[in-house]
Amino acid sequence: MVFHKINVTINGGLEQVVVPSNMTLMQMLRESLALTGTKNGCSAGECGACTVMLNGEPVNSCMVLAVECDGAKIVSVEGLEADKQLAPIQEVIIEAGGVQCGFCTPGILISSRAFLDRNPNPTDEEIREALVGNLCRCTGYVRIVEAVKKAAGIKMVATPVASD
Numbered sequence: 447m448v449f450h451k452i453n454v455t456i457n458g459g460l461e462q463v464v465v466p467s468n469m470t471l472m473q474m475l476r477e478s479l480a481l482t483g484t485k486n487g488c489s490a491g492e493c494g495a496c497t498v499m500l501n502g503e504p505v506n507s508c509m510v511l512a513v514e515c516d517g518a519k520i521v522s523v524e525g526l527e528a529d530k531q532l533a534p535i536q537e538v539i540i541e542a543g544g545v546q547c548g549f550c551t552p553g554i555l556i557s558s559r560a561f562l563d564r565n566p567n568p569t570d571e572e573i574r575e576a577l578v579g580n581l582c583r584c585t586g587y588v589r590i591v592e593a594v595k596k597a598a599g600i601k602m603v604a605t606p607v608a609s610d
């Protein structure tokens with residue numbers, strides 16, 4: 447097995463991590479850095495539970511090798527809050543009842559945040575399209591879409607994420 451030393455900025459902090467060639471970004475976050483907010487739903491790029499931001503774009507972290515992230519900026523769900531305050535998107539998804547078991551929630555929060563950064567005034571259809579890669583098997587999507595719409599309305603995009 448070949449190991450690599452990589453430097454990554456994770457939630458605003460620089461980390462040096464030694465990773466094997468076949469380790470995924472998801473495994474690095476969960477196993478090497480104890481950032482277990484990123485969930486493993488399928489390990490196959492199908493469910494979106496492992497979504498994180500990689501250089502500002504949402505990606506399925508189970509589909510990205512850790513070694514590819516040398517020099518990158520990663521934001522996981524742990525990086526959304528600021529000064530120990532939940533980000534508005536986190537507040538509103540709770541208020542809207544958009545969380546049941548919560549397994550999909552970290553991925554949905556990251557995808558929503560990345561989407562609202564690009565489109566601060568979305569339609570319901572655009573929100574649904576943005577979240578098409580994030581599967582929720584218990585809450586359904588009505589309340590999640592409602593939460594994203596509400597977050598857009600309170601200009602949550604003004605809140606910096608840890609990588610900003």
Ligand code: FES
Nearest residue numbers: 487488489494508
């Ligand atoms: S765990 Fe990565 S897409 Fe399901």
Ligand code: FES
Nearest residue numbers: 546547550582583
């Ligand atoms: S809240 Fe359970 S999978 Fe979405």
